[in-house]
Amino acid sequence: MTSETLWYANRATGAVCLVLFTVVVLLGIAVRLRTRLPGLPRFGTMSLHRTLSLSATAFLALHITVAVVDGYVNITALDALVPFVSDYQPLWLGLGTVAFDLLLAVLVTSLLRDRLGHRAWRAVHWLAYASWPVALVHGLGIGTDAGTDWMTWLTVTCVATVITAFALRAAHAARAARRTPAALLHTEGAH
Numbered sequence: 001m002t003s004e005t006l007w008y009a010n011r012a013t014g015a016v017c018l019v020l021f022t023v024v025v026l027l028g029i030a031v032r033l034r035t036r037l038p039g040l041p042r043f044g045t046m047s048l049h050r051t052l053s054l055s056a057t058a059f060l061a062l063h064i065t066v067a068v069v070d071g072y073v074n075i076t077a078l079d080a081l082v083p084f085v086s087d088y089q090p091l092w093l094g095l096g097t098v099a100f101d102l103l104l105a106v107l108v109t110s111l112l113r114d115r116l117g118h119r120a121w122r123a124v125h126w127l128a129y130a131s132w133p134v135a136l137v138h139g140l141g142i143g144t145d146a147g148t149d150w151m152t153w154l155t156v157t158c159v160a161t162v163i164t165a166f167a168l169r170a171a172h173a174a175r176a177a178r179r180t181p182a183a184l185l186h187t188e189g190a191h
Contacts, residue, residue, distance in 0.1 A: 006070035011145055013063035020056035022158040025132050029165045033172055092141035099135035102127040
């Protein structure tokens with residue numbers, strides 16, 4: 001493969017990762033809210049979330065592999081695993097590495113979920129929410145397409161949908177908190 005082909009492959013897989021992981025975050029929120037997607041049973045949303053998570057992770061592995069194999073810039077396998085040690089764009093590449101490491105923790109604990117227990121798995125799974133914005137900032141800082149119109153619109157769309165989904169999740173959590181027995185006892189005791 002030529003260096004130019006690898007460069008295009010790296011750019012493309014980065015953009016695909018942004019879209020896939022955005023959908024994974026949205027599906028994760030849908031699962032938490034027990035949302036049923038049209039045409040799917042309720043468990044179908046969870047199954048789609050898991051399947052798309054693995055697909056997104058495969059694209060991420062391809063994105064990282066292409067970056068390491070491409071000789072245009074010197075990115076090593078160590079740079080892909082240890083944050084902020086790269087000679088090339090240490091901050092921006094390091095943020096991508098942090099996002100990847102957080103995602104690895106989520107992936108490993110998800111594979112070991114039955115052995116860890118639900119509470120431990122859920123605590124680590126929250127790292128997925130941290131991984132997404134860190135990866136987004138990585139792409140904005142190091143991505144060669146970050147300033148192009150198409151990438152700007154793609155990024156704005158992804159950010160807007162995730163913010164909207166988080167707002168819905170927060171509103172749902174606030175409503176649920178108001179309906180808890182403790183909240184009911186507190187309001188009944190005030191009368």
